[in-house]
Amino acid sequence: MEMIQWKHLNRLSEVNSNQGIKFLHRAAAPGSHCPMHTALAALLRIEGVSSLVVGMAECGYYSRYVMNTPYGKQGELHYVYELDSNEVVFGCREGVKKAIKLMDKEGAKIIMMIITCIPALIGEDAKAIITELEEEITAKVLYVDAAHFKRNGYMSGYYQTLVQLADVLNDNSEKPEKxxxxxxxxxxxxxxxxxxxxxxxxxxxxxxxxxxxxxxxxxxxxxxxxxxxxxxxxxxxxxxxxxxxxxxxxxxxxxxxxxxxxxxxxxxxxxxxxxxxxxNKEFNAYKNEVISLIEQYKPAFENISYICASAELDVLPMSVYLSTLGIKPILLHIEEFDEDSIPWRDKLTARGMDPYVTYITDKSRNVDFDMEASMADKDILSFGYYKGLKSVSIISDKDINAMISLNGYQRTMLLLKLIIQCINQKQY
CATH class of the missing domain: 3.40.50.1980 (Nitrogenase molybdenum iron protein domain)
Incomplete structure (x- = not known):
């Protein structure tokens, strides 16, 4: 399906990294949370880990929307190091080292250093800072590269934080019990x-x-x-x-x-x-219902195309599955595209499906054209709100969140039921 309004976007087959994912509209307004926000949100929920945001005054200001106090419940420290004009040009290594030494002196045991855009742009070496401090402090220092210009959205802040914390865990792999x-x-x-x-x-x-x-x-x-x-x-x-x-x-x-x-x-x-x-019987009941739904609605599925406008869905694995039912993707919002995405890209394109891919920053202005006239009456549904599509064609964010909270047969069953609900309402 060709849509002239999406011609500035890449097809999935053309994308190898986040750099290939373009905004749906030319200006990213209002934009999205950056990885710093999500890294801090993760650390806020992890006892025993302190944080140090390294960046400009804007980063320090917005970081306090998450860390609204510099002190955690278990003695964690959540500090900010703001670069001055000299450090923006010549680097902030010495100042950051002093800040970490101070946190160590004040009792921080594990410190997650969060590097934001400007330190990343000037090439500040977080690994070198950590190495230089190893003999001078007792705290364990880790770091997350939260530079937003390297990412589409915010998800990487969460998983980078957890990956880094793996380096301070004890080895209990010889534990005998299952x-x-x-x-x-x-x-x-x-x-x-x-x-x-x-x-x-x-x-x-x-x-x-x-x-x-x-x-x-x-x-x-x-x-x-x-x-x-x-x-x-x-x-x-x-x-x-x-x-x-x-x-x-x-x-x-x-x-x-x-x-x-x-x-x-x-x-x-x-x-x-x-x-x-x-x-048990319940396991088999979920499985059998999925099989029954597919048998009943398979001909109707083959008439459907869809848009995904949801930031929460892990859309490529779902798209590969839907392709086996004949349900075709035409536009996908992709939050992060990295090495884990490539096998799913290859599976989907191998099935002859090559949708446009994008990053949607503002659902209230998805399109700058009359969607109602061009697409609203076609056999198209959307995962998440997409401006211009009728409500009977939209699977709501609330329903999507309910679905992604599930796993196994139960999740597939709900996915199919949500699609079938649109089919029955719109009579595709």
């Missing part, structure tokens, strides 16, 4: 059933989501296996495998019932759960 780590939200009905099966086999469960601490993160290194339930935890799981040898299985990026079944089998085998107690 433990499963659930990385991400695990309170859906299907995950509760999974946890029940695991618990009945006397296997410990460590849930990593929400408020954390270094103590809780340390338990991850004693796990038998990590289960990735959100794309925000994928790079963390990879780093834990690299450092501590703990394997991981992904549930966050699969929708096909056979792939979900295979993933559950891998989990049960890794934990040595007997085959006769691996499933």
């Amino acid at each position: 433990t499963i780590n659930l990385l991400g939200p695990s309170d859906s009905e299907e995950l509760i059933m999974l946890k029940d099966i695991i618990s009945k086999n006397h296997i410990a469960i460590n849930e990593i989501d929400g408020n954390l601490s270094i103590e809780k993160l340390n338990k991850v290194t004693g796990g038998t296996i990590n289960i990735v339930l959100t794309n925000k935890m994928l790079k963390y799981a990879k780093r834990i495998k690299e450092k501590f040898g703990i394997p991981f299985i992904c549930l966050h990026d699969i929708y096909d019932v056979d792939e979900i079944s295979a993933a559950y089998e891998k989990i049960f085998k890794a934990l040595e759960i007997p085959s006769e107690i691996r499933y």
Whole structure:
């Protein structure tokens, strides 16, 4: 489907990095949160880790929207180092070193240095700063590159923070008892059933989501296996495998019932759960309903194209699955495109689907043309609000958030039901 209004955008096949993802409209207004914001939001929920934002006065000011106090509940320090005009030209290494020494003297045990745009632009070397301080302080210093110009949005601030924290965890990999780590939200009905099966086999469960601490993160290194339930935890799981040898299985990026079944089998085998107690009637009910929905609506699915305007969806894995049902993507908002995105890009384009890709900064002005006349009456639906499409064609952000809080058959079932709801309302 050719849309002249999107001609300035790249097709998915043309994209290899974030630099290939262009804004839907020429001016990025109002823009999005930067990685600094999300890194701080993550640290706010992790006990025992202090932070030092390194940047201009604007960065320091906006960082206080997240860290509204310089002192955490467990004695953490959340400070800002603002560059002066001289440091913008000649570098801020010496001043930052003094700031870190001060934080060390005041009792900080782990310090996450957050490098923002200007220090990154002038080439300030965070690794060198850390190396030079190793013999002078007792605190462990880590850093996150939160320069916004290197990213589309904000997600990298979260996963970079977790990846860096893996370097201060203790090695508990020789722990003899079986433990499963659930990385991400695990309170859906299907995950509760999974946890029940695991618990009945006397296997410990460590849930990593929400408020954390270094103590809780340390338990991850004693796990038998990590289960990735959100794309925000994928790079963390990879780093834990690299450092501590703990394997991981992904549930966050699969929708096909056979792939979900295979993933559950891998989990049960890794934990040595007997085959006769691996499933229950509810598990099979979810799976059978997905199969039934596909059989019933397959002809209708093949008439549908869609836009994804949601920042929360991990859109490429979902798009690959929908392509197997004949549902075609025409425009995708992509929050981050990196090395983990490339296999999904290749799978989707191999199926003959090559949508436009973009970064939407303001849903209230998605388009500067009459969407109602050009597209609103076509067989198009949208994941997330897209200006100009009728409400019957839009899967709301509220419904999307409900869907992405799920995993396994249950998530696929809700995804299909949301699409079917649009089909029935609009009568595609």
